Amino acid sequence: MTTGIVFDIKGFALHDGPGIRTTVFLKGCPLRCLWCHNPEGLSPFPQLSVKQTACRHCGKCTVPCSHPDCQPFGRCLHICPSGCISVAGTAYTAEALAEKLYADRDVFAMSGGGVTFSGGEPLLQADFVCAVSGLLHREEIHTAMETCGYASPNVFRRTAEQMDFVIMDIKLADPVLHKQYTGADNGVILENFRWLASCGKPYEIRTPLIPGITDTEENLAAIRNIIGDSKWEKLPYNTLAGAKYGNFGMEYTLEK
Amino acid sequence: MINRTLYTFITEQKHHAWRRPSVPSRAAEYADAGMTPAQRMSARFCEMAAEEAKNPHILPGQKIVLMRTLPNGPDVLTPGEWEEIRKDHFIHESGYISNICPDHISLVKTGFKAARENADPLSAACLDAMSALCASYREEALRTGRVDVAEVLAKVPEYPAETFREALQFFRIVHYGLWLEGDYHNTVGRFDVYMMPWLRHDLDAGILTMTEAEELLEDFFLSFNIDSDMYTGIQQGDNGQSMMLGGRLPDGTNVWNELTEMCLKTSGELKLIDPKINLRVSKDTPLSVYEKGTELTKVGLGFPQYSNDDVVIPALVKLGYDPEDAANYTVAACWEFIIPKVGMEIANIGALSYPLCVDRAVRALEDSADLQDLKIAVAREIRTEAAAIMDKVHDVWFVPSPFLNLLYGGRNIADGAKYNNFGIHGTGISCGADSLAALEKYVFTEKRWTLSQVVAAMDNNFEGEDEMCAALRYEAPKCGRDDLADRYLVYLTEAFSCALAGRKNDRGGIWRAGTGSAMFYLWHAAALPASPDGRRKDEPFAANYSVSIFAKIENPVSVIRSLTKPDLAKVCNGGPLTLEFHDKIFAGEDAITKVASLVQYFIRSGGHQLQLNAVNRDRLLDAQANPEKYRQLIVRIWGWSAYFCELDKEFQDHVIRRQEDVI
Ligand code: SF4
Numbered sequence: 001m002t003t004g005i006v007f008d009i010k011g012f013a014l015h016d017g018p019g020i021r022t023t024v025f026l027k028g029c030p031l032r033c034l035w036c037h038n039p040e041g042l043s044p045f046p047q048l049s050v051k052q053t054a055c056r057h058c059g060k061c062t063v064p065c066s067h068p069d070c071q072p073f074g075r076c077l078h079i080c081p082s083g084c085i086s087v088a089g090t091a092y093t094a095e096a097l098a099e100k101l102y103a104d105r106d107v108f109a110m111s112g113g114g115v116t117f118s119g120g121e122p123l124l125q126a127d128f129v130c131a132v133s134g135l136l137h138r139e140e141i142h143t144a145m146e147t148c149g150y151a152s153p154n155v156f157r158r159t160a161e162q163m164d165f166v167i168m169d170i171k172l173a174d175p176v177l178h179k180q181y182t183g184a185d186n187g188v189i190l191e192n193f194r195w196l197a198s199c200g201k202p203y204e205i206r207t208p209l210i211p212g213i214t215d216t217e218e219n220l221a222a223i224r225n226i227i228g229d230s231k232w233e234k235l236p237y238n239t240l241a242g243a244k245y246g247n248f249g250m251e252y253t254l255e256k
Numbered sequence: 257m258i259n260r261t262l263y264t265f266i267t268e269q270k271h272h273a274w275r276r277p278s279v280p281s282r283a284a285e286y287a288d289a290g291m292t293p294a295q296r297m298s299a300r301f302c303e304m305a306a307e308e309a310k311n312p313h314i315l316p317g318q319k320i321v322l323m324r325t326l327p328n329g330p331d332v333l334t335p336g337e338w339e340e341i342r343k344d345h346f347i348h349e350s351g352y353i354s355n356i357c358p359d360h361i362s363l364v365k366t367g368f369k370a371a372r373e374n375a376d377p378l379s380a381a382c383l384d385a386m387s388a389l390c391a392s393y394r395e396e397a398l399r400t401g402r403v404d405v406a407e408v409l410a411k412v413p414e415y416p417a418e419t420f421r422e423a424l425q426f427f428r429i430v431h432y433g434l435w436l437e438g439d440y441h442n443t444v445g446r447f448d449v450y451m452m453p454w455l456r457h458d459l460d461a462g463i464l465t466m467t468e469a470e471e472l473l474e475d476f477f478l479s480f481n482i483d484s485d486m487y488t489g490i491q492q493g494d495n496g497q498s499m500m501l502g503g504r505l506p507d508g509t510n511v512w513n514e515l516t517e518m519c520l521k522t523s524g525e526l527k528l529i530d531p532k533i534n535l536r537v538s539k540d541t542p543l544s545v546y547e548k549g550t551e552l553t554k555v556g557l558g559f560p561q562y563s564n565d566d567v568v569i570p571a572l573v574k575l576g577y578d579p580e581d582a583a584n585y586t587v588a589a590c591w592e593f594i595i596p597k598v599g600m601e602i603a604n605i606g607a608l609s610y611p612l613c614v615d616r617a618v619r620a621l622e623d624s625a626d627l628q629d630l631k632i633a634v635a636r637e638i639r640t641e642a643a644a645i646m647d648k649v650h651d652v653w654f655v656p657s658p659f660l661n662l663l664y665g666g667r668n669i670a671d672g673a674k675y676n677n678f679g680i681h682g683t684g685i686s687c688g689a690d691s692l693a694a695l696e697k698y699v700f701t702e703k704r705w706t707l708s709q710v711v712a713a714m715d716n717n718f719e720g721e722d723e724m725c726a727a728l729r730y731e732a733p734k735c736g737r738d739d740l741a742d743r744y745l746v747y748l749t750e751a752f753s754c755a756l757a758g759r760k761n762d763r764g765g766i767w768r769a770g771t772g773s774a775m776f777y778l779w780h781a782a783a784l785p786a787s788p789d790g791r792r793k794d795e796p797f798a799a800n801y802s803v804s805i806f807a808k809i810e811n812p813v814s815v816i817r818s819l820t821k822p823d824l825a826k827v828c829n830g831g832p833l834t835l836e837f838h839d840k841i842f843a844g845e846d847a848i849t850k851v852a853s854l855v856q857y858f859i860r861s862g863g864h865q866l867q868l869n870a871v872n873r874d875r876l877l878d879a880q881a882n883p884e885k886y887r888q889l890i891v892r893i894w895g896w897s898a899y900f901c902e903l904d905k906e907f908q909d910h911v912i913r914r915q916e917d918v919i
């Protein structure tokens with residue numbers, strides 16, 4: 001049985017591929033983009049979330065409890081009067097996740113939508129993603145993945161082949177800048193892109209427009225050069241990107 | 257092309273400069289003279305119309321004329337007389353007739369001249385007064401060189417309207433007359449059905465282009481907004497000027513014509529709160545209709561509101577309406593389904609609180625009770641409460657309305673019409689269903705707490721019971737995401753419907769159960785201690801037909817799936833599921849089509865009524881000041897969603913600022 005760790009499932013996703021979709025956010029990412037707006041997507045392990053905006057610091061959750069599921073976190077998950085505490089990262093078997101996703105199938109059919117695997121980085125859990133996608137296909141549900149493209153070509157191809165649609169990020173064309181802002185070289189990403197562009201699968205390229213980093217004329221021209229006439233969506237910078245960091249005890253390093 | 261001069265004149269309220277105090281109160285005089293209420297209404301109408309006739313005002317470039325300078329008239333009965341009346345009668349709201357859909361068009365088709373011949377003297381006096389008022393507008397038009405206006409008023413209201421412009425002007429005169437009389441929540445009904453013949457006539461005769469027709473319609477729509485701040489309502493905007501578009505006709509065909517489209521377009525361009533647009537749809541409605549509706553939703557006015565013919569028409573037939581009347585349904589001021597021309601229904605005469613019934617049931621049981629006992633007790637409490645509500649209503653009495661009577665062929669509508677049914681809202685349904693689901697799970701299945709422990713915790717507002725509260729409030733099954741809770745939605749709606757079935761009111765009508773809440777949900781919640789769904793004392797229920805405010809269900813697909821599980825035909829008095837969206841979601845390729853598909857999904861799933869809101873900046877500012885009203889407001893930003901009220905002020909400001917860029 002394949003299992004995966006999911007940190008969120010959002011229904012009625014309108015911007016993650018064709019039609020009305022449900023987007024599954026898989027935990028863990030090999031990159032560390034400075035502007036990342038999903039801090040809980042980075043680590044592959046379950047993480048405690050304390051909603052900073054609602055926490056009244058009453059201390060009730062710090063009193064030791066005997067619930068087995070609270071033990072790894074050292075805080076009680078079942079007592080907060082304001083509902084501030086939760087764990088990002090739930091383990092699912094492929095079957096259980098697919099079962100959950102079937103629920104919205106009527107609206108997928110009506111709108112030409114389906115399920116999108118996002119993250120984090122879905123390719124870090126490629127086997128799981130492929131297994132779920134296979135189960136969804138059995139029920140004629142359209143699948144897509146949203147990937148940063150940083151994975152071994154083997155894994156990338158095998159997973160992309162399973163999908164009906166691929167959304168891939170190309171953030172920075174320059175390898176040095178890519179390394180500087182995301183922590184990794186983009187060589188393998190570009191190699192994966194070239195395969196994707198030639199494999200005949202419908203796809204779309206995305207670039208987040210980070211002021212002064214990715215939105216420079218130079219970078220955008222270079223990306224255009226690489227991707228040719230591929231469908232390309234440029235996403236405006238989300239000024240609230242840093243909002244969730246505090247909930248996970250993390251720090252947002254990108255200057256505004 | 258909108259007449260911007262007229263538009264700004266009205267929206268900047270320049271015409272308010274002509275407002276004057278109303279006519280003096282004559283209730284005591286009337287009483288001394290021994291006048292009947294109907295005589296008083298006619299006298300007040302004539303006096304006010306005569307006053308208005310002294311002050312005709314035609315606004316710059318205005319084609320559809322008539323405006324008020326006087327606020328509503330004073331009461332025609334003295335407080336002492338009301339007290340006497342109340343001893344023997346149930347008085348609904350203010351006691352004046354409201355919230356029905358009269359047959360404006362009957363007069364538009366006959367003209368005042370012919371109508372006068374059959375009218376009783378009190379109604380005829382109203383006609384004379386309106387005629388004189390219109391004559392004064394005609395003189396004003398001639399005086400100011402508005403020959404076009406004078407020409408129209410030379411024909412209407414004395415003679416039947418022949419052209420589109422005449423029909424619109426005539427409608428305005430009749431609608432104005434209703435407000436002047438003191439009738440309120442005056443609805444508009446199936447406008448694209450009854451007004452289309454005149455538009456068709458003009459287009460076919462080649463005397464009007466579509467552009468000219470649009471200009472007339474804009475002018476006409478503006479007329480709903482000239483005096484509306486003076487209209488009776490809980491707050492401004494709550495004036496009942498609901499317009500119904502589209503839908504099935506008694507012959508089974510569907511309406512969708514040039515006027516339907518023109519109304520949607522005009523409403524979106526004017527961006528004014530009146531008239532309020534409702535769309536009747538069904539499983540056969542093409543996606544393109546929903547797309548047009550969604551374009552209007554995107555404007556952020558909170559309409560169109562959709563009603564599903566596939567659910568509503570059979571529901572009304574089952575309730576005893578003749579099929580052709582059921583096919584003609586429209587909505588009252590808010591959402592209750594009513595029948596134009598033949599109904600004198602009181603669609604909001606009371607409200608049943610589901611959580612109150614659950615509370616009583618829980619307290620009536622011993623710890624040894626089982627789940628079945630609880631369910632039986634809840635059904636019993638619903639029956640008892642519904643009976644108490646119905647028993648309070650007897651000998652309903654209204655102040656007669658002689659002018660309004662003209663739109664019902666002269667019958668005294670205050671005494672009733674073909675349909676005299678009464679509607680009861682159902683408040684806090686998700687609170688009730690979630691409470692039962694939580695009790696099933698924790699008390700009866702897991703036996704984690706006993707009933708008396710839960711009741712004791714509720715009485716203590718969960719003080720010192722944080723773990724129980726967190727479990728009930730956040731971890732328990734909830735409507736909108738868990739089938740266990742959804743099953744109680746079905747149970748509660750069935751119980752409510754059964755409690756009213758077979759009962760007659762003393763006007764010969766029946767009782768209808770509904771899914772609306774109006775303001776009752778706040779009052780009912782305030783009157784109840786904490787509830788078994790973890791709701792603390794003084795926290796409100798969710799409004800109308802919707803999921804719990806702390807369940808945090810962000811997927812509208814899931815909400816729709818749950819809330820369409822009950823057989824909504826059984827609770828078809830009216831009351832929408834409301835979904836709120838950040839207007840950001842309407843941006844981007846295909847977004848309109850995707851939202852339209854969601855509406856289609858709701859309709860095809862058997863939903864009865866739906867309202868979508870695109871949240872705009874003003875709303876968010878209001879939410880910032882009054883977060884308690886907007887707990888469920890979702891702002892979806894890029895790849896993630898947030899509860900607006902849970903964002904820091906700094907972030908709220910961010911979102912608000914970003915709103916400025918939204919088209
Ligand atoms: S690839 Fe996406 S999830 Fe990974 S760090 Fe970058 S922005 Fe975050």
Ligand code: SF4
Nearest residue numbers: 055056058059061080
């Ligand atoms: S119980 Fe909730 S509110 Fe209290 S400190 Fe813990 S997280 Fe904060």
